[in-house]
Amino acid sequence: MSEAGNDSVPIWWILVFIVLALGLGAIAVLSVGGSLIDPAMLLPLA
Known part of the structure; x- marks a missing residue:
């Protein structure tokens, strides 16, 4: 599946x-x- 000389990393x-x-x-x-x-992060920043 991999090609010789292919140095890229699969996603x-x-x-x-x-x-x-x-x-x-x-x-x-x-x-x-x-x-x-x-919980404080869930409050709207108003």
């Missing part, structure tokens, strides 16, 4: 890396007792 590798990084970040925040969504 799905990038997507997998982003999903894993976001998942690990969420686990880190939740493991220290943090919240992913701050």
